[in-house]
Amino acid sequence: MCGFVGFAGEDGTLDHGATxxxxxxxxAHRGPDDAGYFTDGRAALGFRRLAIIDLEGARQPLRNEDDSLVLVFNGEIYNYRELRSALIRAGHRFSTDGDGEVVLHGFEQWGPAVLDRLRGMFALALYRPADGELFLARDAFGIKPLYYAEIGRRMIVCPMLV
Structure with a gap:
């Protein structure tokens, strides 16, 4: 099932790691197999994993080669092998066999237009540490729900609450 949480636009009053x-x-009930975290002082992302693809690898949050993008992703990309091949031909290097990394490198290659290429069910949060930008998206049918709230200057992200 998996799930991710996070916040961005932090004003410095929270202990990011503990929060x-x-x-x-x-x-934790959404992903008993693994947990991963990212914090940088402006944002924090957390992930709970139910391992299905690339059981030993594909830990999240995922980062690209130069650490300019951080991704948490829940779902399944049905055409990830096809997209992965195209991205490898374009010069991208992969460190996992998971479908989430295709989303990460796809965003590098095509920007938000990667969403038009993804076939599957998904919700994602992609963070750009250099400028503090948080990009949120889900599949067009809303199969994988994505909830967020703006509270003051803070953006809170969470999965389905049950």
Missing amino acids: VRAMADAI
Whole structure:
């Protein structure tokens, strides 16, 4: 099932590590196999994983080669092998066999237009540390729901609450 949580636009009043871990602990039932975290002082992302593809690898949050993008992703991309081949031909290097990394490198290659190429069910949060930009998306049918809230200057991201 998997799930991710996070926040961006932080004003400096929270302990990022402790807060994102507490948020991820609250959804531990969505992903009992693994947990991963990212914090940088402006944002924090947490991930709970139910391992299905690339059982030993594909830990999240995922980062691209130069750490300019960070991704948490829940879902399944049915055409990820085809997209992966195209991205390898374009010069991208992969460190996992998971479908989430295709989303990450696809965003590098095509920007938000990667969404038009993805066939599957998904929700994602992609963070750009250099400028603090948080990009949120889900599949067009909403199979994988994505909830967010703006609270003051803070953006809170969470999966389905049950």
